Each structure stands twice: as C-alpha cells, then as structure tokens.
Amino acid sequence: MIEIPHSQKSGLGITASHQLTSWLREQNLSLACTTYQTNRLFFISGQANGRLKVHERLFDKPMGLYGLGENLYMTSRYQLWHFSNLLRNGEHYRQCDRLYVPRTAYTTGDVNAHEVVVDDSQNIIFVNTDFSCLATLSPDYSFVPLWQPPFISQLVAQDRCHLNSLGQGDQLGLTNGVTFNDLFFQGNEIRYNGQTLAMLNGINTSTLTEDAFISI
Incomplete structure (x- = not known):
C-alpha cells in the first residue's frame, strides 16, 4: 500500500x-x-x-x-x-x-x-x-x-478464455457491465458476444431467468 x-x-x-x-x-x-x-x-x-x-x-x-x-x-x-x-x-x-x-x-x-x-x-x-x-x-x-472450464486443456499463463468472474450461492455473477439481456443460452452454455461464459452441468440454461443472476 x-x-x-x-x-x-x-x-x-x-x-x-x-x-x-x-x-x-x-x-x-x-x-x-x-x-x-x-x-x-x-x-x-x-x-x-x-x-x-x-x-x-x-x-x-x-x-x-x-x-x-x-x-x-x-x-x-x-x-x-x-x-x-x-x-x-x-x-x-x-x-x-x-x-x-x-x-x-x-x-x-x-x-x-x-x-x-x-x-x-x-x-x-x-x-x-x-x-x-x-x-x-x-x-x-x-x-x-x-476448477477450470472443461474446454481448457492446460493450466498455462495464456488467458485462454478471459475468465474474470464467479458466482456464489444460488446466483450467477455478471460483471463488466454485462446484463441478462446481453446473454445467449444454448444447451448447458451461457454465451456472450460469441464466447462461452459458463457451462452448467445438467442444466438447460434456456430455463434460467433474470433472478438467477446478480451484478457484481
């Protein structure tokens, strides 16, 4: 400091x-x-x-x-x-x-x-x-x-997916000004601007509502 x-x-x-x-x-x-x-x-x-x-x-x-x-x-x-x-x-x-x-x-x-x-x-x-x-x-x-996303094959210092946020409890965190309306849901994936933000095992993300997210 x-x-x-x-x-x-x-x-x-x-x-x-x-x-x-x-x-x-x-x-x-x-x-x-x-x-x-x-x-x-x-x-x-x-x-x-x-x-x-x-x-x-x-x-x-x-x-x-x-x-x-x-x-x-x-x-x-x-x-x-x-x-x-x-x-x-x-x-x-x-x-x-x-x-x-x-x-x-x-x-x-x-x-x-x-x-x-x-x-x-x-x-x-x-x-x-x-x-x-x-x-x-x-x-x-x-x-x-x-934990690492399933599509990350190696832990190397290459910032391969720009992972920058996490959720805690029953809600998913959104940061950098991203809102629920900016998201696209496909299968078990949550996508934004052509990139995968999250993959939720056993969950059809199209059933998620805005209440499942929180801005952080």
Missing part, C-alpha cells in the same frame, strides 16, 4: 449523481470500490453538509473486492490483500466508524487475478484469469487450482 505525501498529490476531481450523498446518509452506508486504471481503492460516504467524503489509497492494479463482516479482501497485481476493521461499535476515527488496516498480503505473482470471494468454509477463492481457473491460496505455491 502506498500513501502519497500531501505535497505530491495531484488534483483529483470527483463528480456524482445529484442525490448520491443524501441517499448514502439515508441508507447509513458507505461504498468501497477499486479502479485499476488509476490504481486506487476508494471509500465513499455522505456528510451532513451535503458533500461526499472520499478516502483513497494506492495499490498496484487493484481489482476484485469482497466484504465479509469486518473484513475486506482485494486482489491486486501481485498480492491478495486482507484488511480488517480496528474500530469497535461506537468508536470513531476522524469521523469514520470503520478503519480498515491491511493484515495480510498473500503473494500470488502476476496471475491477473480478478474477482475474489470467501466460501462457507472460510477459504479464499479468486479468479485466476491468466491461468483460466478458479484458485485458492497456498503457503507453498502461488496458487492451487480448484
């Missing part, structure tokens, strides 16, 4: 929808998001004065971000980061009720990791895009593969 000294900070302009600040306050929530184009992790919330409160930190190519309880998990170019909140209920730090600090950075190497989740057994699972598989962490290796 890199924090830029104030004297070196460049101007950062942020615009938002007119009602975003008031909506954040009404819902009593904040947003966390990453942007690999500018290498930033953002925390965004509303203030009583009607202005946005924005915190940013620099990471090398931050990508997937997953929240679980008081913890956050984030993929980046070479590491998978684990953050945890230090504040107890009722505590504040600089008017904020959450203070996420980096606890662990797992080195995966440059595998072009995208989305990340934590399963019911507390295993960290991430999309290893370069090796076209879902993977987990290992103390001995950069990663351990868990």
Whole structure:
C-alpha cells in the first residue's frame, strides 16, 4: 500500500449523481470500490453538509473486492490483500466508524487475478484469469487450482478464455457491465458476444431467468 505525501498529490476531481450523498446518509452506508486504471481503492460516504467524503489509497492494479463482516479482501497485481476493521461499535476515527488496516498480503505473482470471494468454509477463492481457473491460496505455491472450464486443456499463463468472474450461492455473477439481456443460452452454455461464459452441468440454461443472476 502506498500513501502519497500531501505535497505530491495531484488534483483529483470527483463528480456524482445529484442525490448520491443524501441517499448514502439515508441508507447509513458507505461504498468501497477499486479502479485499476488509476490504481486506487476508494471509500465513499455522505456528510451532513451535503458533500461526499472520499478516502483513497494506492495499490498496484487493484481489482476484485469482497466484504465479509469486518473484513475486506482485494486482489491486486501481485498480492491478495486482507484488511480488517480496528474500530469497535461506537468508536470513531476522524469521523469514520470503520478503519480498515491491511493484515495480510498473500503473494500470488502476476496471475491477473480478478474477482475474489470467501466460501462457507472460510477459504479464499479468486479468479485466476491468466491461468483460466478458479484458485485458492497456498503457503507453498502461488496458487492451487480448484476448477477450470472443461474446454481448457492446460493450466498455462495464456488467458485462454478471459475468465474474470464467479458466482456464489444460488446466483450467477455478471460483471463488466454485462446484463441478462446481453446473454445467449444454448444447451448447458451461457454465451456472450460469441464466447462461452459458463457451462452448467445438467442444466438447460434456456430455463434460467433474470433472478438467477446478480451484478457484481
């Protein structure tokens, strides 16, 4: 993690929808998001004065971000980061009720990791895009593969299908602006723009409805 000294900070302009600040306050929530184009992790919330409160930190190519309880998990170019909140209920730090600090950075190497989740057994699972598989962490290796599409014959760093997302539970995740209406269903395949996004064993995908998907 890199924090830029104030004297070196460049101007950062942020615009938002007119009602975003008031909506954040009404819902009593904040947003966390990453942007690999500018290498930033953002925390965004509303203030009583009607202005946005924005915190940013620099990471090398931050990508997937997953929240679980008081913890956050984030993929980046070479590491998978684990953050945890230090504040107890009722505590504040600089008017904020959450203070996420980096606890662990797992080195995966440059595998072009995208989305990340934590399963019911507390295993960290991430999309290893370069090796076209879902993977987990290992103390001995950069990663351990868990699953790969049946049409991927070898685990090689060639980004053969640009696997970049995963679903958890009873819903399938859609990312990069893809919507249900963009999809084409054929047999057990879910296709988009001429490419196979997923193959569901034993399921006729034409029976799927929009409720089976979630945007992530």
